[in-house]
Amino acid sequence: MPKNMTRADIATFYDRLSQVKPAPDTELNYNDPYTLLVAVALSAQATDIAVNKATHRLFPIADTPQKMLALGEEQLGEYIRTIGLWRNKAKNLIKLSQMLIEEYAGQVPEDRDELQKLPGVGRKTANVVCNVAFGQPTIAVDTHIFRVSNRTGLARGRDVLAVEQRLEKVTPPGYLHHAHHWLILHGRYICKAIGDPECWHCAVRDLCLYSPKTPEGGFPKKKKPAKKKTSRKMRTKPALKATK
Numbered sequence: 001m002p003k004n005m006t007r008a009d010i011a012t013f014y015d016r017l018s019q020v021k022p023a024p025d026t027e028l029n030y031n032d033p034y035t036l037l038v039a040v041a042l043s044a045q046a047t048d049i050a051v052n053k054a055t056h057r058l059f060p061i062a063d064t065p066q067k068m069l070a071l072g073e074e075q076l077g078e079y080i081r082t083i084g085l086w087r088n089k090a091k092n093l094i095k096l097s098q099m100l101i102e103e104y105a106g107q108v109p110e111d112r113d114e115l116q117k118l119p120g121v122g123r124k125t126a127n128v129v130c131n132v133a134f135g136q137p138t139i140a141v142d143t144h145i146f147r148v149s150n151r152t153g154l155a156r157g158r159d160v161l162a163v164e165q166r167l168e169k170v171t172p173p174g175y176l177h178h179a180h181h182w183l184i185l186h187g188r189y190i191c192k193a194i195g196d197p198e199c200w201h202c203a204v205r206d207l208c209l210y211s212p213k214t215p216e217g218g219f220p221k222k223k224k225p226a227k228k229k230t231s232r233k234m235r236t237k238p239a240l241k242a243t244k
């Protein structure tokens with residue numbers, strides 16, 4: 001069984017991350033709960049940079065549910081077609097805006113269960129909105145948080161829900177509100193998915209249970225096995241038969 005980080009080390013872990021970034025925030029651009037909800041819904045399987053580029057053009061035209069409905073699915077698609085799954089996202093954003101107007105007086109609900117009733121809004125999106133827009137201590141487990149939690153021994157779990165519940169249990173209350181962003185930023189920029197994690201300049205290196213830690217300059221590259229030489233015999237052309 002892989003070891004888990006101790007409670008004391010977990011507290012130090014968060015303390016270190018908080019020193020690196022005392023007031024972390026989302027890297028998505030938004031103005032209010034509605035534009036945040038739209039940006040987070042668009043960010044599934046897309047980078048924050050790509051979403052920000054699209055919303056930079058979209059939000060001056062449609063930053064309320066009413067304006068989004070007036071824009072319509074086809075026009076909305078023109079603004080977001082650079083983002084993955086844009087057709088589905090456009091459909092959901094129109095339906096979501098309609099539902100907000102009809103059932104929530106045009107306001108984004110502050111409750112996670114209510115948010116999850118909106119078309120295209122899953123637990124992760126609802127958790128981000130609750131955390132960022134309404135200051136609730138929710139932790140939205142994305143691919144970065146899932147990796148960091150399992151890799152370090154902070155909160156191991158087979159799936160995102162198990163990791164989320166474990167994080168809620170082991171994170172000291174004082175760190176719960178920002179835990180989500182500290183872990184995302186740590187996973188995005190230091191404890192990376194692609195290539196080796198950058199352990200040599202990691203603030204929590206001595207607390208992390210992952211092994212082996214990446215040294216400065218990376219691991220030495222493995223030598224490729226030498227290619228076998230083709231034997232001379234094989235390369236020699238067969239002798240031509242003498243003609244009579």
Ligand code: SF4
Pocket residue numbers: 151152190191192197198199200202203204205206208209210213214
């Ligand atoms: S030491 Fe390495 S594996 Fe551990 S958290 Fe830091 S970057 Fe990730």
